[in-house]
Amino acid sequence: xxxxxxxHAGYRLKREIIAFLxxxxxxxxxxxxxxxxxxxxxxxxxxxxxALLEGEKDDxxxxxxxxxxxxxxxxxxxxxxxxxxxxxxxxxxMAKLHNNANCICMGERxxxxxxxxxxxxxxxxxxxxxxxxxxxxxxxxxxx
Ligand code: RB5
Numbered sequence: 415x416x417x418x419x420x421x422h423a424g425y426r427l428k429r430e431i432i433a434f435l436x437x438x439x440x441x442x443x444x445x446x447x448x449x450x451x452x453x454x455x456x457x458x459x460x461x462x463x464x465a466l467l468e469g470e471k472d473d474x475x476x477x478x479x480x481x482x483x484x485x486x487x488x489x490x491x492x493x494x495x496x497x498x499x500x501x502x503x504x505x506x507x508m509a510k511l512h513n514n515a516n517c518i519c520m521g522e523r524x525x526x527x528x529x530x531x532x533x534x535x536x537x538x539x540x541x542x543x544x545x546x547x548x549x550x551x552x553x554x555x556x557x558x
Pocket of ligand 1: 424455479482485
């Protein structure tokens with residue numbers, strides 16, 4: 415399951431990503447802004463990430479706000495969330511490969527829909543490398 419949420423400033427990019435998920439037949443649940451009206455990004459992050467934490471092991475979340483910054487900061491306050499602000503396929507790949515991020519965040523005012531969708535695809539097709547990165551990820555989680 416993919417949990418996808420946004421505030422109002424990420425609403426249009428969220429719709430583009432949802433259209434991609436639907437075209438691929440991928441299951442998703444939507445949180446946050448659903449009609450373009452004002453929705454505070456901390457609440458969108460909280461609703462989306464709490465649902466993710468109740469899901470299955472390989473589930474992940476996608477969060478979108480205007481820049482991706484606020485919603486990633488909020489998501490990272492939630493125990494169990496490793497949210498990565500990504501801007502393209504490379505940063506999305508590294509977010510999974512090295513950081514085992516369970517949440518990728520993007521900014522509608524930063525990243526166009528085509529690049530955002532390529533980032534989602536790359537994240538989904540990449541596996542966590544483990545090894546020395548597992549030690550470091552465990553160190554991150556020990557900071558909680
Ligand atoms: C909303 O105007 C904007 O501040 C928000 O979407 C985000 O960019 C915050 O980091």
